[in-house]
Amino acid sequence: NAIIDAIKTTLDRTPPELSADIMDRGIVLTGGGALLRGLDKRLRHETGMPVRIADAPLQAVVLGSGKCLEEFEVLQRVLVSPSRR
Incomplete structure (x- = not known):
């Protein structure tokens, strides 16, 4: 139940624009x-x-991290630094 509760709490706190994507594409x-x-x-x-x-x-985490490193310049443009929050 703890895993389910944590996921539901996270979904409740997700911004609406991201929630719409999750609703459309689902959870992986x-x-x-x-x-x-x-x-x-x-x-x-x-x-x-x-x-x-x-x-x-x-x-999945290793593969995703590898993709981030391959496209790091693109990723840097969308990252939010602590000073910009």
Whole structure:
């Protein structure tokens, strides 16, 4: 229940413009937690949103970090520095 509650709290705090994207595209589970049996179905039931498990959930963070490094100049343009918050 703690995982579900944390996800629901995060969704409640998500800005509306990002929430719309999540509602359209759904939630992608990554990492070891994505391998918990039935988590995707339970989360789908609790949130009413589409939920899927990433193709390689255990490698997702590494692959995403690699993509960020490959496109770091683009990423820098959208990052918010602490002084700009």
